[in-house]
Amino acid sequence: MYFGRMVTGERFIEDNLRDRINQKYSPLSVDMETASIAHVCYVNEIPFISVRTIxxxxxxxxxxxxxxxxxxxxxxxxxxxxxxxxxxxxxxxxxxxxx
CATH class of the missing domain: 1.20.5 (Single alpha-helices involved in coiled-coils or other helix-helix interfaces)
Incomplete structure (x- = not known):
């Protein structure tokens, strides 16, 4: 089991951006769903935690x-x-x- 940073966004990561994202954030994983849920929780001041299994x-x-x-x-x-x-x-x- 690993705990760490996850990068999330609104689209698939294109190959030409992959190295830059890895260097800047050093993520353990990438997804496209968590950002929208986290944002809604943040705006509504609702505590939020994400558990993802790869x-x-x-x-x-x-x-x-x-x-x-x-x-x-x-x-x-x-x-x-x-x-x-x-x-x-x-x-x-x-x-x-x-x-």
Missing amino acids: TDTATHSGIEKFKENCAQASIITKDFVLEFLKEFIESELVVNGFR
Whole structure:
């Protein structure tokens, strides 16, 4: 499991921009969906966290890789989110004096 920066935008990264983005941001991943959700949350002052499980890589991509890795990625995400929520709830209970 990795924690780090994700680059998100409104279109696919063209090959001529890939090196510049990697040098400037050093992202672990790239997507096109998270920016819009994060922006709506920011504008509406709603706390936001993104959890993404990667199903393909820059060198191993496509629908075949997605299908091959989708079930395992779903399990990893579920397990992480459940553990995150458990830890979050426990810390909130401590902060609010319920423990």
